[in-house]
Amino acid sequence: LIGGGFLLVIGILIDHPIKKMIQTIRKIEEGDLSIRMDETQGDEFGLMATSFNSMLESLVSAKKQLEDYHVTQMQKASRLASLGEIIAGIAHEIKNPLAGISCAVQVFHSELERNDSRREVTAEILDHIRRLDGIVKGLLNYAKPKPPQFxxxxxxxxxxxxxxxxxxxxxxxxxxxxxxxxxxxxxxxxxxxxxxxxxxxxxxxxxxxxxxxxxxxxxxxxxxxxxxxxxxxxxxxxxxxxxxxxxxxxxxxxxxxxxxxxxxxxxxxxxxxxxxxxxxxxxxxxxxxxxxxxxxxxxxxxxxxxxxxxxxxxx
Structure with missing residues (x-):
């Protein structure tokens, strides 16, 4: 009974928040930027949720600014120049909370036993984070390209x-x-x-x-x-x-x-x-x-x- 109760507590405190996090990330990848994570937990998951939601707010802000910008129908050259500045600023805002989320998940992942079934779940989260980080790097590379070394x-x-x-x-x-x-x-x-x-x-x-x-x-x-x-x-x-x-x-x-x-x-x-x-x-x-x-x-x-x-x- 004690063992069963312990597993139940683990499921409530760890497995359930992780599964909800994965579901949220998948919905974001499908284009739903209105979804948010639960910040009410007073633990590491709550802090991760706060950072993640902060990143989403930046994404929503970026989307709105890009949409508003296109409505102006400015000349292509000036439009892209201004767009680059917007992207660079927002990408930096996203990069910081994303790094914090990545570190938190990596720490949690490293503390799990090798045969723990939750390692597969945390590995999937890290994979999604790497993909998001790749998108941010692509945005920064577009907005602030490095001069070529010939x-x-x-x-x-x-x-x-x-x-x-x-x-x-x-x-x-x-x-x-x-x-x-x-x-x-x-x-x-x-x-x-x-x-x-x-x-x-x-x-x-x-x-x-x-x-x-x-x-x-x-x-x-x-x-x-x-x-x-x-x-x-x-x-x-x-x-x-x-x-x-x-x-x-x-x-x-x-x-x-x-x-x-x-x-x-x-x-x-x-x-x-x-x-x-x-x-x-x-x-x-x-x-x-x-x-x-x-x-x-x-x-x-x-x-x-x-x-x-x-x-x-x-x-």
């Missing part, structure tokens, strides 16, 4: 590293990666870390566009700028006579024609998860490198993203 780099080497990180997820989704990487290509001036982020964004998007499996083909080629097949817009942007071209081709769901013109816009997304910043950040990084990125897509057949860079003259 180095002469092999595009093939940078791509190899990016493919290594994407491969496990691609295998899980039954996506076969066909990489035709010619490492004898002329080098390109780039920030390897930022460009790896671009390649990761494009590959992750491609994998997510193939939920039933498919093929992601990646190629690197070089060409003379004045040859046929290079658009006049690319010729005007890139001054080098020789171009290095990276192509990401998938057999995914494709993008509707009416959405292609907005695909690089900040916060534009048709996915249930994500911020809609990945392609916008990727385009900005590529353009800061003096290059350009384009997309072609057909619903039901897939998409092709192409990046153009100026090659370094090694002669």
């Amino acid at each position: 180095l002469p780099c092999s595009v093939g080497d940078v791509l190899d590293k990016a493919i290594f990180f994407v491969y496990p997820e691609a295998k899980k989704q039954q996506v076969h990666i066909e990489a035709d990487l010619d490492h004898d290509m002329p080098p390109v001036m780039m920030d390897p870390d930022q460009m790896q982020q671009v390649f990761l964004n494009l590959m992750i998007n491609a994998v997510q566009a193939m939920p039933d499996g498919g093929i992601l083909k990646i190629t690197i080629n070089k060409t003379e700028k004045n040859r046929n097949g290079v658009s006049n817009a690319i010729k005007e942007i890139i001054s080098s006579k020789q171009l290095v071209i990276i192509e990401f081709s998938d057999t995914g769901t494709g993008v509707e024609r009416e959405n292609l013109q907005n695909i690089f816009d900040p916060f534009f997304t048709k996915k249930s998860k994500g911020t809609g910043l990945g392609l916008s950040i990727s385009q900005r990084i590529v353009q800061e490198h003096g290059g350009e990125i384009s997309v072609e897509s057909e619903v039901g057949k897939g998409s092709v993203f192409t990046i153009y860079f100026a090659a370094i003259n090694t002669q």
Whole structure:
């Protein structure tokens, strides 16, 4: 009886609050920002609930400010500049309580025995927190980008590293990666870390566009700028006579024609998860490198993203 009573108390004091917390987080991920956690408990869970609700208030405030901002219909450049300041401030406000929640859950998780069934629950909470933290970092990266540190780099080497990180997820989704990487290509001036982020964004998007499996083909080629097949817009942007071209081709769901013109816009997304910043950040990084990125897509057949860079003259 004593043992049963102890388990009942544990269930009331720990298991029940944790389950309610998970339910709340799931509703938030589904887009319900009106829900709040119970702050009435006078323990660690009550403090965590207070921090979490504070974060939600910041999210609601951000949503309202963004909606109000779009109503003004200002010029795109000035709109994005102001939006960046809003995002940066709010993202910092979210980051602090999120860090506190993460620390509290990690402490609780570490104190549980390895065979305790509650470890699975706390591990799931930590996973959700990591996802929220990733969204905040994406917002900060968009609002306050770091200046690129340019180095002469092999595009093939940078791509190899990016493919290594994407491969496990691609295998899980039954996506076969066909990489035709010619490492004898002329080098390109780039920030390897930022460009790896671009390649990761494009590959992750491609994998997510193939939920039933498919093929992601990646190629690197070089060409003379004045040859046929290079658009006049690319010729005007890139001054080098020789171009290095990276192509990401998938057999995914494709993008509707009416959405292609907005695909690089900040916060534009048709996915249930994500911020809609990945392609916008990727385009900005590529353009800061003096290059350009384009997309072609057909619903039901897939998409092709192409990046153009100026090659370094090694002669």
